[in-house]
Amino acid sequence: MDFKKEIAGKISQLVDMEQEKIMELIEIPPQSNMGDYAFPCFQFAKVLRKAPNMIAADLAGKLAQDNVIGKVEAAGGYLNFFVNRAEFMKEILTEVNEKGRDFGASKEGDGKTVLVEFSSPNIAKPFHIGHLVNTLTGSALEKIYRHLGYHTERLNHIGDYGTQFGKQIAAYKHWGNEEALEKDPITELLRVYVMFHEEAEKHPELEDEARQLFKKLEDGDPEMLALWQKFRDLSIVEFKKLYKEFNIEFDSYNGESFYTDKMGEVVQMLRDKNLLVESNGAQIVDLEKFNMPPCLILKSDGATIYATRDLAAGLYRHRTYNFDKCLYVVGNTQALHFKQIFTVLKLMGFDWADNMAHIGTSLVKFADRKMATRSGDMIYAKTVLNEAAEKTLEIVESKNSGLADKADVAKKVGMGAVAYTILKNNRDRDIIFSWEDILSFEGDSGPYVQYTCVRGKSVMRKAGDFPSTADYSKLTTDEEFNLVKLLDGFKAALKEAADRYEPFVITRHVTEIAKAYNKFYNSHPIMNAEPEVKAARLHLTKAVCNVIETGLSIIGIEVPENM
RNA sequence: GCGCCUGUAGCUCAGUUGGAUAGAGCAACGGACUUCUAAUCCGUGUGCCAGGGGUUCGACUCCCUUCAGGCGCACCA
Numbered sequence: 324m325d326f327k328k329e330i331a332g333k334i335s336q337l338v339d340m341e342q343e344k345i346m347e348l349i350e351i352p353p354q355s356n357m358g359d360y361a362f363p364c365f366q367f368a369k370v371l372r373k374a375p376n377m378i379a380a381d382l383a384g385k386l387a388q389d390n391v392i393g394k395v396e397a398a399g400g401y402l403n404f405f406v407n408r409a410e411f412m413k414e415i416l417t418e419v420n421e422k423g424r425d426f427g428a429s430k431e432g433d434g435k436t437v438l439v440e441f442s443s444p445n446i447a448k449p450f451h452i453g454h455l456v457n458t459l460t461g462s463a464l465e466k467i468y469r470h471l472g473y474h475t476e477r478l479n480h481i482g483d484y485g486t487q488f489g490k491q492i493a494a495y496k497h498w499g500n501e502e503a504l505e506k507d508p509i510t511e512l513l514r515v516y517v518m519f520h521e522e523a524e525k526h527p528e529l530e531d532e533a534r535q536l537f538k539k540l541e542d543g544d545p546e547m548l549a550l551w552q553k554f555r556d557l558s559i560v561e562f563k564k565l566y567k568e569f570n571i572e573f574d575s576y577n578g579e580s581f582y583t584d585k586m587g588e589v590v591q592m593l594r595d596k597n598l599l600v601e602s603n604g605a606q607i608v609d610l611e612k613f614n615m616p617p618c619l620i621l622k623s624d625g626a627t628i629y630a631t632r633d634l635a636a637g638l639y640r641h642r643t644y645n646f647d648k649c650l651y652v653v654g655n656t657q658a659l660h661f662k663q664i665f666t667v668l669k670l671m672g673f674d675w676a677d678n679m680a681h682i683g684t685s686l687v688k689f690a691d692r693k694m695a696t697r698s699g700d701m702i703y704a705k706t707v708l709n710e711a712a713e714k715t716l717e718i719v720e721s722k723n724s725g726l727a728d729k730a731d732v733a734k735k736v737g738m739g740a741v742a743y744t745i746l747k748n749n750r751d752r753d754i755i756f757s758w759e760d761i762l763s764f765e766g767d768s769g770p771y772v773q774y775t776c777v778r779g780k781s782v783m784r785k786a787g788d789f790p791s792t793a794d795y796s797k798l799t800t801d802e803e804f805n806l807v808k809l810l811d812g813f814k815a816a817l818k819e820a821a822d823r824y825e826p827f828v829i830t831r832h833v834t835e836i837a838k839a840y841n842k843f844y845n846s847h848p849i850m851n852a853e854p855e856v857k858a859a860r861l862h863l864t865k866a867v868c869n870v871i872e873t874g875l876s877i878i879g880i881e882v883p884e885n886m
Numbered sequence: 887g888c889g890c891c892u893g894u895a896g897c898u899c900a901g902u903u904g905g906a907u908a909g910a911g912c913a914a915c916g917g918a919c920u921u922c923u924a925a926u927c928c929g930u931g932u933g934c935c936a937g938g939g940g941u942u943c944g945a946c947u948c949c950c951u952u953c954a955g956g957c958g959c960a961c962c963a
Contacts, residue, residue, distance in 0.1 A: 353906070363905065365943080375943090399906055445963080482963070579963085605961055614889075615959090622961040629963050658890060659958055683891085686957070722925065736925090748899060751891060753956065759912090760898070764925055767899090767911040774925050782922050819902075831900070834910090845918090845927040864922095886925075 324414050326406050326811075329391045330360055334402075337385055338367065355805060358396065358403030365400050375400025408804055412795040415811045419866040424873050427817045432473030436644055439465040439475060441652035442566075443578070445482035446558035447491050447512040450565055452756060453654065455704040457684045459745050459879055461652035462571045463826035464682065466877040471821055476644055477571075480636070481578030483555050489537025492550050493529060494519035496536075508557035541583075555580075565704060568738050569879035585635040586627045593620060598670055608667050618663040633664045641675055648678050650824070655683035655751070682824045685754045702756060711737030714762050715770075723886065732883045736770050739880040743769030746826045746878045767834060769880055772871060775837035775844075776882045779868040782849055786861050793858040802843040803863060809836045810870050826878055833874035840867045 331345040338345075345362065352361045364378040371378060379397035386395045394405040419426045441461020444454050462477075469475050494515035495504075503511040523529040540547040559576060566572065590606075593599045599606050604623030610616065618630050640649060651661055661681035668676035687702075716733035719726055726732060744761045745754070764770040783789075798804070809832070816832035819825075849860045872882050 347903070350902080350905085353909090357906075361906085365905075368943085401906065485963075487962085602960080607960070616889090617960065619960040624961080626961085628961065630960090632963095654957095655891070656957055657963085660963090662890090688956085718925070723923075749892095752899080753892080755898085757898090763912080765912080766925095768925085770925055771911095774923080778923055778926080785922065815902095823902095827900090828902095831910090838910090841926055842928095844922080845924095848922070850922045885923080 324391075324410075326391060326411060326414075327360060330362075330404050330406075333386060333392070334362055334382070337382055339370075352401070352403060355801075355808075357398065357401075359406045359808065360404040362402040362404070363400060364402060368400075408799070409796040411811075412798050412804065412807050415807050416795050416798075416862060416866050419810055419869060420862060423869055424876075426870060426873060427470060427814045429471050429814070429818075431818075432468060432471045435473050435647040437465075437468045437473045437475050438478060438640055438644055438646045438649040439468070439652060440478040440480050440650065441465070442562075442571075442573075443480040443482060443653070444558075444562060445487075446578075447488075447509065447516065447554050448482075449509050449513060449701075450562060450704045451701045452704055452707060453687045453701070455707070455741075456687055456745050456754065457652060457654065458566070458571065459569065459742055460682070460684045460750065460826055461650075462569065463746055463829070463878045464650065464652065464821075464824055467817060467821050467826065467829065470817060470873075470877065473647075476575065476646075477573045478640075479573040479576050479578070481555075481559070481576055481580075483551075484579035484583065484632075486534065486537050488540060488551055488554075489533035489535070490519050490523075490530075491516055491554065492536045492540065492547060493533045495550065495554075497522075504557065508554070509561050512554060512558075565708075568708065568734075569742060570876070570881070571879065579629075579632050582632045582635040582639065585639055586631045589631060589634045589638060590620060590627075592671060593667075596671060598667070608670065610663060610666055613666050615659070615663055615666065618667050630660065630664060630667075633660075634667060637664065637668055637676070637679065638673075641673070646675075646678065648680070650680055650682050652682045652684060655686055657681070658683055680824070683750060685748070685750055685752060687754045687756050689756055707741055707761060708738065710758070711741050711762055713737075715740070715764075718764060719886065726885055732886050735881045735883045736764075736773060736886055739769030739773050739875070740764060741769070742879045743772070743830060747830045748827055750825065750827075769875075770886075772833055772837040772875060773880065773882050774886060775840050776868050776871045776875075777884070777886050778844065779840065779864045779871075780882075780884060782864055783861060783868070785850065786857075789861045790858050793862040794855055795859055795862070797856045797859040798863060800843075800847060802839070802846055803860075806836070806839040806843055806863065806867065809839050810866055813870050813874065816874075829874050829877050833871055833878075836867060836871055836874075840864075840871075 327349055328342070328346060331342045331349060334345050335342040349360050349362050352358050364375045364382070367378050368375045376397065376399055379400055379402045382402050383395045383397040386392060388394065388407070390407050390410045392404060393407040396403045396405070422428070439461055442454065442458040444450050465475050465477050491512065495512070498515045498518055500511060519529065536547060540551055590599070593608065598608050599620060600609050602617065605619055606621035607617040607619050610618055619628055620631050622628055640646065653661070658681060665676045665679055712734045715737040716729060719729050719733050740763060741761055744763065747767065748754070798807070813832060813836070816828050820828035847860070849857060849864065852860060875882060
């Protein structure tokens with residue numbers, strides 16, 4: 324039963340407005356003592372020629388208590404509803420405990436496909452904190468949509484193509500060490516790549532060599548191809564280790580190289596539709612009437628560019644998946660690029676481009692300067708995770724040194740702290756990197772939520788086998804009621820997170836649940852309560868842990884058994 | 887110069903389609919462990935919601951404008 328819907332239905336019998344419209348108007352009062360739902364009556368003032376507070380009072384008099392409504396009050400221009408608590412507790416807790424990890428799942432996504440492109444690191448390059456932001460955001464969005472019943476495809480558009488690989492191959496041929504490559508591929512590849520740039524300053528002929536090698540690679544030279552393939556494979560193995568930490572998987576690793584033979588068609592189509600214009604020797608699509616700079620399709624040397632690849636990829640994805648939605652989870656800095664791509668696709672006559680969206684992710688910066696990729700002035704994801712696990716281990720050591728699998732717990736909690744920090748705020752805001760923030764373990768943090776759940780699980784373990792059913796009407800305190808309201812709110816949070824493409828909605832909601840449970844936990848006994856109350860509280864605990872774990876798993880966080 | 891984003895408490899940030907006294911965490915200070923894990927809980931806030939106009943019964947929220955910061959503006963991705 325949906326209490327909000329029921330209430331809207333009752334109101335619709337009294338006023339000249341449809342139930343759906345009323346649903347939209349109903350809000351949650353700022354203070355819980357005002358009520359559980361509120362219906363603002365301001366809109367009727369003009370039509371009825373009556374003051375809003377009079378209307379509210381009038382309506383309040385016509386609504387009787389029943390199994391949905393516990394109490395109705397008129398306050399100001401608001402009609403405030405207090406739900407029938409006993410019924411509410413029973414409904415929601417039964418639903419959560421029946422559905423388990425599927426709580427919050429819906430049918431809205433039935434038969435629909437959502438593509439989520441995210442992570443997309445460059446091979447042979449280290450995975451830095453910026454990639455991590457992007458990866459966690461994309462993965463969370465994908466999991467949110469999956470939970471809502473959509474069929475999803477996780478696309479990792481690997482950066483595995485371009486002239487840089489000519490340099491990479493040249494560098495490796497000159498100074499590479501095979502043993503080091505097998506042992507720690509990215510480090511070795513980066514080492515020789517950096518070396519190439521240093522050497523190229525003294526010996527410019529290296530640049531020519533790199534160009535030639537890239538040409539050979541493009542022409543399918545077996546030796547070059549084998550090396551490139553090797554770099555690619557080893558890099559992906561490395562990336563997968565990182566993905567595993569956050570339970571992330573991909574359905575496709577088709578990257579830039581995959582589209583090399585698919586760009587000709589796009590160029591031809593643009594030409595056929597007379598969209599291609601020459602400008603300074605290059606071929607562009609003019610976007611002036613859209614108030615945008617032109618979209619470069621072919622460079623003056625005739626070579627393709629990333630925009631060409633993204634157009635080809637868009638076309639390919641539409642044909643292959645026939646998506647209902649295609650999300651590009653890529654840094655905010657690329658907003659213009661995607662706006663151009665979508666516009667060009669529309670100009671080509673592809674209306675499905677309207678179903679594509681760029682989901683810009685936060686830029687990670689240092690307090691005083693930009694996090695630069697080229698100069699190597701950046702923080703690696705690996706470093707962050709290692710630091711997090713290390714710090715966590717120290718804390719575990721001091722708080723719970725008797726713990727069995729300390730290293731594993733430290734890892735889960737450390738990862739939790741990192742993922743939480745990254746996914747707790749709006750994507751529009753830049754993230755100022757700070758060790759203090761990312762390794763935060765108190766209050767608003769991953770470990771706080773994990774700890775809450777761990778305590779709950781611990782109580783359940785101590786309770787052993789408890790009855791499979793409980794009388795939820797025994798849960799009569801405000802703390803318990805507020806907790807259940809939040810559990811119910813998880814459904815709306817999922818929906819909002821999906822609509823806004825904002826994982827932080829989940830992060831914050833799960834935190835609210837944890838806070839409410841901690842408050843309850845500290846003010847009411849579970850184990851020492853009367854048998855019936857105890858049973859009900861254990862079921863409440865089970866429901867809370869369930870929803871917290873579901874929410875956390877969406878944002879890539881696991882909960883250990885102990886911590 | 888043009889475009890996009892941001893500006894809310896000392897710090898980091900929420901604030902639902904405009905609505906009831908603007909909320910959290912951190913930091914600070916004071917309290918709660920013979921009791922289910924104190925990574926917890928409870929208490930303490932004089933915020934020109936960047937400034938200025940406008941729309942509205944009502945604006946942190948919508949419109950205009952100024953200021954400050956970030957990002958982007960074709961042969962890199």
